[in-house]
Amino acid sequence: MDTLTLPAPAKLNLFLHITGRRADGYHTLQTLFALLDHGDTLHFQRTSGPDIGISPVLPGVPNEQNLIYKAAVALQQATSCRLGADIRIEKRLPMGGGIGGGSSDAATTLLALNVLWNLNLSLDQLAELGLTLGADVPVFVRGCSAYAEGVGEIIFPAKIAENWYLVLKPDCEISTREIFSDPALTRDTPPIKLAASQTQYCKNDCEGIVRKQYGEVDKALEWLENFGKGRLTGTGSCVFLECESRDLAEKILKQSPFQGFIAKAVNESPAHRELREALKN
Ligand SMILES: C[C@@](CO)(OP(=O)(O)O)[C@H](O)COP(=O)(O)OP(=O)(O)OC[C@H]1O[C@@H](n2ccc(N)nc2=O)[C@H](O)[C@@H]1O
Numbered sequence: 701m702d703t704l705t706l707p708a709p710a711k712l713n714l715f716l717h718i719t720g721r722r723a724d725g726y727h728t729l730q731t732l733f734a735l736l737d738h739g740d741t742l743h744f745q746r747t748s749g750p751d752i753g754i755s756p757v758l759p760g761v762p763n764e765q766n767l768i769y770k771a772a773v774a775l776q777q778a779t780s781c782r783l784g785a786d787i788r789i790e791k792r793l794p795m796g797g798g799i800g801g802g803s804s805d806a807a808t809t810l811l812a813l814n815v816l817w818n819l820n821l822s823l824d825q826l827a828e829l830g831l832t833l834g835a836d837v838p839v840f841v842r843g844c845s846a847y848a849e850g851v852g853e854i855i856f857p858a859k860i861a862e863n864w865y866l867v868l869k870p871d872c873e874i875s876t877r878e879i880f881s882d883p884a885l886t887r888d889t890p891p892i893k894l895a896a897s898q899t900q901y902c903k904n905d906c907e908g909i910v911r912k913q914y915g916e917v918d919k920a921l922e923w924l925e926n927f928g929k930g931r932l933t934g935t936g937s938c939v940f941l942e943c944e945s946r947d948l949a950e951k952i953l954k955q956s957p958f959q960g961f962i963a964k965a966v967n968e969s970p971a972h973r974e975l976r977e978a979l980k981n
């Protein structure tokens with residue numbers, strides 16, 4: 701196999717509790733990741749050189765800083781692999797939205813190049829490598845909706861309800877680092893037993909400061925109140941609403957003054973599903 705096309709799905713944090721801060725500044729958290737059936741698509745072509753080509757260049761992200769590039773180089777370095785790749789991105793996920801687009805792109809790159817370069821690394825090894833690229837990468841490598849703790853790398857697969865979600869993208873990008881360095885952030889939520897019912901704990905500890913600092917997020921959550929209980933994902937800026945059906949989500953999106961998309965939560969990552977299909981053929 702020398703080409704592969706795989707999705708890079710988005711995620712929602714159905715809840716996000718910050719339980720403490722480690723000595724290295726990273727925060728310990730407890731969260732429930734729901735993977736979605738909506739995301740970017742990445743096209744991979746194996747090449748014989750060691751170069752990693754990426755197109756198109758994402759706005760504001762030089763290729764050397766693209767998490768796709770960083771994932772490919774990390775994999776080369778970990779395995780002394782001398783093969784390369786040309787990678788084309790179909791970007792659909794808004795950046796800085798708390799829906800994990802960059803992390804998911806990185807995870808899909810690790811999964812795809814592991815196959816195209818015949819490396820045979822295990823998911824454990826790929827997740828460990830992924831963690832060096834970002835706290836959100838391991839869950840996408842594992843490929844299942846899951847509870848997570850630690851900084852997001854201790855993962856317990858969860859069986860979530862495969863609900864429809866309306867996701868709105870207020871017109872602002874939010875830096876995860878900036879929110880986590882805010883002195884006013886809640887950092888002392890008592891740890892919960894993660895096997896508990898997912899719907900019982902649906903607060904996001906970042907919501908208060910994000911709403912205060914980003915008026916657009918506050919407005920979007922207020923607007924969603926007309927239809928139900930909107931929530932923030934990750935450090936934002938996206939907000940989401942669980943909907944009874946796709947039709948209902950579409951009706952609400954049509955009236956919305958905000959950009960957005962509709963997606964279904966899935967227990968298995970579309971990247972894993974499609975990789976399995978590709979390996980069958
Ligand atoms: C908050 C979450 C929740 O899923 O999602 P996003 O809003 O980014 O999507 C994640 O924990 C984000 O993971 P990720 O986006 O991969 O973060 P990283 O690149 O590893 O870290 C960016 C910066 O955020 C801070 N950071 C991140 C994760 C964490 N558990 N504690 C932190 O303090 C650190 O300052 C770090 O330098």
Ligand SMILES: Nc1ncnc2c1ncn2[C@@H]1O[C@H](COP(=O)(O)OP(=O)(O)O)[C@@H](O)[C@H]1O
Binds near residue numbers: 758766768795802937
């Ligand atoms: N392939 C990529 N896709 C999106 N963002 C990327 C990518 N590579 C690097 N980045 C950088 O990572 C930042 C956070 O990206 P993203 O994962 O989309 O948001 P979030 O962490 O809020 O979920 C972006 O603003 C961008 O600067």
